[in-house]
Amino acid sequence: MRKNGLLLCMSVLLILACVTQVFAAGADKKDAATGAAGKTLTVWVYDNGRIDVLTEIGKQFQKKYGIPVQVSLVDLGQIRTQFLLASGGAECADLAIIPHDNLGALVENAAVLPINLGAKKKNYLAPAIEGFMYNGKLYGVPLAVENIGFFRNTDLVPKAPATWDEMVAIGTDLVKKGKCEVIMGFPDATYNSYPFFTSFGGNIFGKNADGSLSPDKIEIANAGMVQGLELMTSLVKKGLVPNAIDWDAAHVLFESGKAPFIMTGPWALNRFKTAGVHYAITPFPAAKKGGKPGAPFLGVQGMIISASSKQALLAQAFAVEVIATEASMQAIYKAEQRPSAWKSISASVKDADSTGFAAAGVNAVPMPSIPAMGYVWDSWVSAAALSFSGKKTPQDALLNAKTQIETQIKAKK
Amino acid sequence: MNRFLRLFYVGVFVFLGSFLMFRLIRDGFYPLAVFVGACVVFGTLVFLRKALTPYRWMAVGIALAVLFTIYPIVYTVFLSFTNMSGGHLLTKQQAIQRILEQKYIPEDAITYSWSAYKNPAGEYLLLVFDADGNGFVARPGKALEPKGPLEEPPAELDGYAMIDMVEAVQRIDEIGKIEFGAAPEALTIQSLGEAAVSKPAFAYDEKTDTFSDVVSGTTYRVNRGTYVSDAGEGLSPGFMVNIGLGNYTRFLGNDGYRKPILEIILWNIAFAFFSVLFSFALGLTIAIAFENLPGKRVIRSLLIIPYPIPVLVSIMVWRALLNERMGLVTSGLSSLFGSSPHFFTEVGWTRFAIVLINVYLSYPYFYILSSGALKSIPKELYEAADIDGAGPLVTLRSITLPMLLRILGPLLIASFSFNFNNFTLVWGFNAGLPAMADTIVPMGHSDLLISFIYRLGFNTANAADYGFSAAITVMLFILVSLMVFFQTINTRAMKETA
Numbered sequence: 012m013r014k015n016g017l018l019l020c021m022s023v024l025l026i027l028a029c030v031t032q033v034f035a036a037g038a039d040k041k042d043a044a045t046g047a048a049g050k051t052l053t054v055w056v057y058d059n060g061r062i063d064v065l066t067e068i069g070k071q072f073q074k075k076y077g078i079p080v081q082v083s084l085v086d087l088g089q090i091r092t093q094f095l096l097a098s099g100g101a102e103c104a105d106l107a108i109i110p111h112d113n114l115g116a117l118v119e120n121a122a123v124l125p126i127n128l129g130a131k132k133k134n135y136l137a138p139a140i141e142g143f144m145y146n147g148k149l150y151g152v153p154l155a156v157e158n159i160g161f162f163r164n165t166d167l168v169p170k171a172p173a174t175w176d177e178m179v180a181i182g183t184d185l186v187k188k189g190k191c192e193v194i195m196g197f198p199d200a201t202y203n204s205y206p207f208f209t210s211f212g213g214n215i216f217g218k219n220a221d222g223s224l225s226p227d228k229i230e231i232a233n234a235g236m237v238q239g240l241e242l243m244t245s246l247v248k249k250g251l252v253p254n255a256i257d258w259d260a261a262h263v264l265f266e267s268g269k270a271p272f273i274m275t276g277p278w279a280l281n282r283f284k285t286a287g288v289h290y291a292i293t294p295f296p297a298a299k300k301g302g303k304p305g306a307p308f309l310g311v312q313g314m315i316i317s318a319s320s321k322q323a324l325l326a327q328a329f330a331v332e333v334i335a336t337e338a339s340m341q342a343i344y345k346a347e348q349r350p351s352a353w354k355s356i357s358a359s360v361k362d363a364d365s366t367g368f369a370a371a372g373v374n375a376v377p378m379p380s381i382p383a384m385g386y387v388w389d390s391w392v393s394a395a396a397l398s399f400s401g402k403k404t405p406q407d408a409l410l411n412a413k414t415q416i417e418t419q420i421k422a423k424k
Numbered sequence: 425m426n427r428f429l430r431l432f433y434v435g436v437f438v439f440l441g442s443f444l445m446f447r448l449i450r451d452g453f454y455p456l457a458v459f460v461g462a463c464v465v466f467g468t469l470v471f472l473r474k475a476l477t478p479y480r481w482m483a484v485g486i487a488l489a490v491l492f493t494i495y496p497i498v499y500t501v502f503l504s505f506t507n508m509s510g511g512h513l514l515t516k517q518q519a520i521q522r523i524l525e526q527k528y529i530p531e532d533a534i535t536y537s538w539s540a541y542k543n544p545a546g547e548y549l550l551l552v553f554d555a556d557g558n559g560f561v562a563r564p565g566k567a568l569e570p571k572g573p574l575e576e577p578p579a580e581l582d583g584y585a586m587i588d589m590v591e592a593v594q595r596i597d598e599i600g601k602i603e604f605g606a607a608p609e610a611l612t613i614q615s616l617g618e619a620a621v622s623k624p625a626f627a628y629d630e631k632t633d634t635f636s637d638v639v640s641g642t643t644y645r646v647n648r649g650t651y652v653s654d655a656g657e658g659l660s661p662g663f664m665v666n667i668g669l670g671n672y673t674r675f676l677g678n679d680g681y682r683k684p685i686l687e688i689i690l691w692n693i694a695f696a697f698f699s700v701l702f703s704f705a706l707g708l709t710i711a712i713a714f715e716n717l718p719g720k721r722v723i724r725s726l727l728i729i730p731y732p733i734p735v736l737v738s739i740m741v742w743r744a745l746l747n748e749r750m751g752l753v754t755s756g757l758s759s760l761f762g763s764s765p766h767f768f769t770e771v772g773w774t775r776f777a778i779v780l781i782n783v784y785l786s787y788p789y790f791y792i793l794s795s796g797a798l799k800s801i802p803k804e805l806y807e808a809a810d811i812d813g814a815g816p817l818v819t820l821r822s823i824t825l826p827m828l829l830r831i832l833g834p835l836l837i838a839s840f841s842f843n844f845n846n847f848t849l850v851w852g853f854n855a856g857l858p859a860m861a862d863t864i865v866p867m868g869h870s871d872l873l874i875s876f877i878y879r880l881g882f883n884t885a886n887a888a889d890y891g892f893s894a895a896i897t898v899m900l901f902i903l904v905s906l907m908v909f910f911q912t913i914n915t916r917a918m919k920e921t922a
Contacts, residue, residue, distance in 0.1 A: 075590065096513060119661065121525070122661075254748060254769050255749070255768035260750060264749075322597045324616075325593065325596050386887050389866035389879055390866050400769050400858060411861065414864065418680070419865060
């Protein structure tokens, strides 16, 4: 008797569980069909500073169209995974903000939808749009851009050097006089040192005929990259730059006036201000007089639409008609204080730090967003380390890096 | 009463478990669903069968161990036989569906601006305008009707009322699903401002399992989880397939991996061994030295301080101390001797520093253990040894160590296994650098196997290669298991002889 009751109880519960599921699934379907009342747009942001402003913009959207916009903070790695796996049933937002270098993997997995910005494209900085282009299509509404700048200690160096040679001369002089210990510390030998390489014509990936980057054309060992690494290595060998790459130590050297120069990004401003060091941000030096100044990487942050969104057109309407407007872009700029990707806002900014970064980033190149870039960083780090320690010549070190990258790309194919 | 309460709880448990299971099945996580199901069945049986009563105390623990230890191991082994990686994350069905969803707009196609109209029956039609302002009425399934140049869209059209902007936005996805116009040239809404003819870019043939490009006619065939054309162009996304031992042969069959990995393995074993040896030796020495001294409590409290400080913080402090230019240790050494070791750029010194930091981090643990264990050694043994005329070294070797090892042996093995995978220390100190020269993937001289795997599998961000990393992890798992197994046998032998 007792056992039967038990069985009965269990079966009832099992059936109940099933029914709940069916019911829930039914409710999902209903949502999609009932129009305004049942709809919500969800937006994921990975940066705390953007939640309030986007929520505010969302409220205006709701007032006008009756569709609430829910903005939530989600870790960037999580955004990436959920977008990639979304059609595997994972929960996913309709829209998300990402740094553009994550775009390639998302496009290659068909996890994002192209966006048609139409005539609004021309309101944006060209490199910002370029950052969100992939295989000739635009996949994001750019919001902010970010690049590193060339910092100098204005107490020690009144006038910005125009070439690396000038920089080395000024620095060597200061070291000899005992005013400084080194010329600069490299926060890293890759991202923050990229202008060294680009000023000589360095590049990471070559381009296909249609202008997209090709993982089969690895240029990390081209003449410009080698010359850049040779310059950096010679500075290290002469003791003008610390041998060990240490992010913090490089910043401390600059803050404490022990190094007159540093190449770093907006994230270092706070600590420099706290330390009370007098600095100015200028374009990077060039390889030779009258040459092109070194170009940093450009990071673009923008809004993308999930390919698994059940309301993709609505999401696109939100991104294009609401976000890509001067008013919203202005509000976003005010809230996050990152250089805006919107041309007129970017041009209207007057404070010295922002104009300095903008000037340093005039020729910035969007960081490659093809997935193969993931293989580049560690090999690049190794190449620099091998070259600095003298175990390999700069050229051999970079050729080694090239082989490593090729091997990994090939292994995956 | 009690019984009913229990039934009620078990019912709630089964209900929640089944709910979770159904969700997992719905979302396609079948293996995990099976494991959750097994746990639910196990839990139910344990609480309802008299014979299994003793298991009640352990049921939760066993279920958690299955879900969080056994399942990940099984899943890693499963992954190691697949090509799962960036670009190969989806199942075949999902990938096919995503490729089919890709649309293209023919190059000569006209894009129209549109206004939508709705009749009381809830049917829609579009009034579309080309760039010259010519209007067309587009109804589902019928060819476009030219309306001639129109200034403004009328408020009403053939009994259909125009929907305003607000409603258009609200219903855009509903309207977007409708094809307006006759079949091959049907219009769909592309955005709030545009409607255009858009067609699927690829057609799928189920019989031959191939895709063909609608425009160029190129055929794409399945090859290791990607549809590839004869020219080698792949369609994205790819999908996850079983590639058998592919990942294992890729690793074992390649000199480029094998040789440097041998160095990593040797260093890995040496690192774990010396870390345990030195920190145990130091901890034990302090424990013996201070056993009978006054002020022992104060010293003990002081020595334990490094223990509760988060490891990452300690590592950062050590990084700063050993910094090659500004570090306290290095600048002190160079002012004394004129030069100081390069703790970050020279292989030997980097390894030395890592072991040093590890000893600093773990000797308090061994100090606490040893000072406790020392008390359990009968004093009579020492008295007897004293009478027999044994010196302190002899008593240490023949009494203290054997007695201690009996107690601490298993802990030493556990500590060895932990250090074998001490990712935090190695990655936090120098990220595995200095770099090895001439390797086919980036490797560092201070890399442990685990940090090497991490770099390969996860530090490549979007190019992550999970299948391959899983294969190396499985091999590492086997290696560590074997070592622990033999050590355990040794310890047992030691215990029996002792």
